[in-house]
Amino acid sequence: MEDDILTIEEVATYLRVSERTVYDWAQKGEIPSGKIGTVWRFKKSEIEKWVDDRLSAGSKPALVSDQIQIKNILSPDRIVFLNHSTKHDALVALADNLSTAPQVKASYELSKEILKREELMSTAMGRGIAIPHVRLASVTDLVMSVGISKVDIIDFQAIDDQPVRLLFMIAAAHNQHAYYLQTLSFISNRLKNPDLRNALLNVEDPLDAYNLLIAED
Numbered sequence: 001m002e003d004d005i006l007t008i009e010e011v012a013t014y015l016r017v018s019e020r021t022v023y024d025w026a027q028k029g030e031i032p033s034g035k036i037g038t039v040w041r042f043k044k045s046e047i048e049k050w051v052d053d054r055l056s057a058g059s060k061p062a063l064v065s066d067q068i069q070i071k072n073i074l075s076p077d078r079i080v081f082l083n084h085s086t087k088h089d090a091l092v093a094l095a096d097n098l099s100t101a102p103q104v105k106a107s108y109e110l111s112k113e114i115l116k117r118e119e120l121m122s123t124a125m126g127r128g129i130a131i132p133h134v135r136l137a138s139v140t141d142l143v144m145s146v147g148i149s150k151v152d153i154i155d156f157q158a159i160d161d162q163p164v165r166l167l168f169m170i171a172a173a174h175n176q177h178a179y180y181l182q183t184l185s186f187i188s189n190r191l192k193n194p195d196l197r198n199a200l201l202n203v204e205d206p207l208d209a210y211n212l213l214i215a216e217d
Contacts, residue, residue: 006042014047014180051178068186070214073170078145079206087156087164090147091115091132091206094169098145103171106138110171124158128201129191133170135180142172142179144187148200150211165201166191 008026012019023040025031032046080097084090095114099107113134117123124130130153144167152163168187172180191197196212203209 004044006044008040010043022048042066048177073142073144076207076210077207080147082147082149083151085151087153094145094147094167097172099168101143103141103143104139109138122157124156124164126158126160128162128165130156130164131168135172135174137174139171139173144175145169
């Protein structure tokens with residue numbers, strides 16, 4: 001997937017849909033594509049822009065939203081209780097946990113890039129939630145860790161000035177742009193539910209938190 005020109009198979013892998021779905025989109029003109037002889041080809045830059053445009057328009061893309069399942073990217077051992085009052089320490093602790101996932105091949109790079117991303121712009125989204133995220137070549141597939149803080153993290157600079165208590169850290173491979181964006185959107189929408197947020201803050205066992213998060217999968 002390094003090349004700028006992609007095949008149907010590569011686009012299907014990239015968007016996490018079937019090859020038949022990509023073929024149908026191309027036939028109907030619903031996805032940027034072109035034909036070389038009888039073979040469909042796609043520019044990677046155009047596919048990325050297509051995904052971004054559909055997400056920013058607020059429409060529900062016919063991509064992977066219905067296929068995202070928390071149980072495929074999270075396990076109970078990657079839900080941890082945090083006791084750090086600064087975002088730096090909380091992020092490092094959660095990155096250390098995420099680094100135990102087999103999909104993460106370079107723990108130091110993950111921690112460094114998560115902190116670097118946070119310096120550029122806060123990942124706190126309000127309602128006491130932060131979703132730190134990064135795409136790296138050293139990550140083989142999208143994976144997530146969840147941190148439930150027992151203390152207020154006051155320096156996240158959230159848009160509503162509320163302290164952060166729930167952190168959802170996502171790491172993805174470089175070639176998972178669409179799946180990565182869809183997962184961020186999926187998690188964000190799921191956490192709009194105040195009952196879920198309150199329940200997560202009150203759990204005493206990681207398995208209980210895990211069961212709450214997969215309940216609607």
